[in-house]
Amino acid sequence: MQNPKPLETASAHDRVYRGLRTRIMHGQIAPGHALTLRGLGKEFEVSMTPAREAVQRLVAEGALQMSTSGRVSTPELSNERIEELAALRALIEVELASRALPRAHMALIERLQSINSGIADVVSNRDAVGYIRTNLEFHRTLYLRAQAPAMLAMCETVWLQLGPTMRALYGRLRRTEAPQYHRLIIAALKAGDEPGLRLAVRSDVTQGLRMLAN
Amino acid sequence: MQNPKPLETASAHDRVYRGLRTRIMHGQIAPGHALTLRGLGKEFEVSMTPAREAVQRLVAEGALQMSTSGRVSTPELSNERIEELAALRALIEVELASRALPRAHMALIERLQSINSGIADVVSNRDAVGYIRTNLEFHRTLYLRAQAPAMLAMCETVWLQLGPTMRALYGRLRRTEAPQYHRLIIAALKAGDEPGLRLAVRSDVTQGLRMLAN
DNA sequence: ATAAGGCGTTTGTGATCACAAACGGGTGGT
DNA sequence: ACCACCCGTTTGTGATCACAAACGCCTTAT
Numbered sequence: 001m002q003n004p005k006p007l008e009t010a011s012a013h014d015r016v017y018r019g020l021r022t023r024i025m026h027g028q029i030a031p032g033h034a035l036t037l038r039g040l041g042k043e044f045e046v047s048m049t050p051a052r053e054a055v056q057r058l059v060a061e062g063a064l065q066m067s068t069s070g071r072v073s074t075p076e077l078s079n080e081r082i083e084e085l086a087a088l089r090a091l092i093e094v095e096l097a098s099r100a101l102p103r104a105h106m107a108l109i110e111r112l113q114s115i116n117s118g119i120a121d122v123v124s125n126r127d128a129v130g131y132i133r134t135n136l137e138f139h140r141t142l143y144l145r146a147q148a149p150a151m152l153a154m155c156e157t158v159w160l161q162l163g164p165t166m167r168a169l170y171g172r173l174r175r176t177e178a179p180q181y182h183r184l185i186i187a188a189l190k191a192g193d194e195p196g197l198r199l200a201v202r203s204d205v206t207q208g209l210r211m212l213a214n
Numbered sequence: 215m216q217n218p219k220p221l222e223t224a225s226a227h228d229r230v231y232r233g234l235r236t237r238i239m240h241g242q243i244a245p246g247h248a249l250t251l252r253g254l255g256k257e258f259e260v261s262m263t264p265a266r267e268a269v270q271r272l273v274a275e276g277a278l279q280m281s282t283s284g285r286v287s288t289p290e291l292s293n294e295r296i297e298e299l300a301a302l303r304a305l306i307e308v309e310l311a312s313r314a315l316p317r318a319h320m321a322l323i324e325r326l327q328s329i330n331s332g333i334a335d336v337v338s339n340r341d342a343v344g345y346i347r348t349n350l351e352f353h354r355t356l357y358l359r360a361q362a363p364a365m366l367a368m369c370e371t372v373w374l375q376l377g378p379t380m381r382a383l384y385g386r387l388r389r390t391e392a393p394q395y396h397r398l399i400i401a402a403l404k405a406g407d408e409p410g411l412r413l414a415v416r417s418d419v420t421q422g423l424r425m426l427a428n
Numbered sequence: 429a430t431a432a433g434g435c436g437t438t439t440g441t442g443a444t445c446a447c448a449a450a451c452g453g454g455t456g457g458t
Numbered sequence: 459a460c461c462a463c464c465c466g467t468t469t470g471t472g473a474t475c476a477c478a479a480a481c482g483c484c485t486t487a488t
Contacts, residue, residue, distance in 0.1 A: 012472065013270075036439065047473045049263075052440080056227075056267050057274040062367070069480055070440045084364040091305045150298040150375070153276070154368060161364070226442065250469065261443045266470080283450055284470045431488090438481070444474085451468070458461085 013050035016040060017057055024063050024074065025160050027132045027167030031076040035064070063160040074164040082165060085158050089205045092155045093139065097185070097201045099146035104189045108145055112138060112189070116182045128170045132163075138182060142189075169208055179204060227264035230254060231271055238277050238288065239374050241346045241381030248287040249278070277374040288378040296379060299372050303419045306369045307353065311399070311415045313360035318403045322359055326352060326403070330396045342384045346377075352396060356403075383422055393418060 010018075020040070023029055040051040055072050058064045065075040077085070115138045122130030136159060143152050181204030188197035224232075234254070237243055254265040269286050272278045279289040291299070329352045336344030350373060357366050395418030402411035 011470095038439070048440085049472050049474090053267065053270050056271055060271040060274045062364070071480085072440095080361075081364055084362050087309065088306070088365060088368060091309060092302070095301065095305060147294075148298050150276070150295055151302060154302060154371075157368075225440095252469070262470085263442050263444090285450085286470095429488105432486090434483105434485080436481105436483090438479105440479085441477085443476090446473090447471085449468105449470085451466105453464105453466095455464080456462090458459105 011050070012044075012046040013053040013057075016044045016046060016050055016054035019044060020054055020058060021063065021160065024058070025132075025136065025156070025163040026129050027163050027170070028129055029074050029164055029167075031074050031164040031168060033164070034071060034073040036072075058160075061157050061160055063163065075161070077161075077165050082162070085162055086206055088158050089155070089162075090202045092151055092158070093143070093205055094198045094201050096143040096146045096148060096151055096155060097197050098194060099148055099151075100142050100144075101189065101192065101194055101197055103145045103147070104142075108141070109186060109189055111141055112182075112186055115141060116186070119179070119182075128167055131170055132166050135179070142185070166208075179207075181207060225264070226258075226260040227267040227271075230258045230260060230264055230268035233258060234268055234272060235277065235374065238272070239346075239350065239370070239377040240343050241377050241384070242343055243288050243378055243381075245288050245290040245378040245382060247378070248285060250286075272374075275371050275374055277377065289375070291375075291379050296376070299376050300420055302372050303369070303376075304416045306365055306372070307357070307419055308412045308415050310357040310360045310362060310365055310369060311411050312408060313362055313365075314356050314358075315403065315406065315408055315411055317359045317361070318356075322355070323400060323403050325355055326396075326400055329355060330400070333393070333396070342381055345384055346380050349393070356399070380422075393421075395421060 035055065037048045037051045037055065040055070041048050044051065055064060059066050059072065062075075064072050066072050115134060119131065119134050119138075122134055140152070140156075143155065146152070181200050184200035185197060185204065188194075188200050249269070251262045251265045251269065254269070255262050258265065269278060273280050273286065276289075278286050280286050329348060333345065333348050333352070336348055354366070354370075357369065360366070395414050398414035399411060399418065402408075402414050
């Protein structure tokens, strides 16, 4: 029992924050979409105050942008910024995978295979949001083994910034099966092959985002 | 005239945010120090609302920690977390330096040398805050040339998280002169030596933080 | 037809208030 | 001497309100 009280009552701004955050990270909101404090407050059944705190926090994390007049919306990323964020993903995720490798036992690898096979389902359903969610779950499951919470937090911040853009990306590419690089990652984990793992993770991260930047 | 309107009127929560942020990043607040919303509000002559937003934002960036009861304080980092943050600095700053290298002209190198010589002054004055500020200015000046705002923002977030801890570090080590690795960085820039630059930056970043983790 | 101006409405900002929880110091009991 | 309990005070949370700025749509003049 490592978590006796799973926080049965979360604060209002935390509910709004978490709700918005997963929505953005999973690509459920299109780039450039506008949000209003009163609208969010009504949607989550809170007043403007918690809605404002949640929005401010997401702005600080780069998940939302704020105009000079205070209007908030999901950002429309330039190609340069997409390239930067992809490079950050490559840097951090390669390091996380490398740190997870010596701790990756068979149970973890089986879990990854299970998640990966689930990707086939969402792909066949043309479910872009499901695809992003499952893909991120695959990566997070691996990186959790790295025992590096600060790095994982940074990594998720990058995912968050790319969320709305990822929707646009995976919406236009025609996927027919689970990504090949996920299989390479699993194979490298099984073999204990660190250089191979680093290459596979770097390829998987860079692959999709390169084509978005034309 | 690249900045015609330097934002002559900043919003209240932004003033609090910026004030607190530089104070934390420069190590002017000791680890574990507690802050109160009403206290901050009185100090910056605003009500609790802007103070709360500024604090929430800094908590989101990892510059402050919040207890389950909502009390905020500067974090006391574990050795594991310090090691993680140092590794993140190494990853990101090496990349930033590498991207800045092809754009580093003579004017930049002279600017860096000027900043570096300023470090001697603050060192002789036993001015820990001045040392941290000047050191960060040295790095930021170099990284600005990388034209990678997202990476620089991530980098500064790490600096922010290490701020209070850096004060404790530089307080205990006896510095007598400007860091040797800064000279190596400048030399590598002059020579256009990318591997040497990467090594110098990595060494400079890791050097101080390794000894803190015992 | 197009562009500029005006006005009602929407929206963010910051202050204030009521409330509950938590902290801290002091007291009393063992 | 030490520990538990209690109560006054401090503190964070969230709702509400007044205000100013910005937005959007419509009218009007050229």
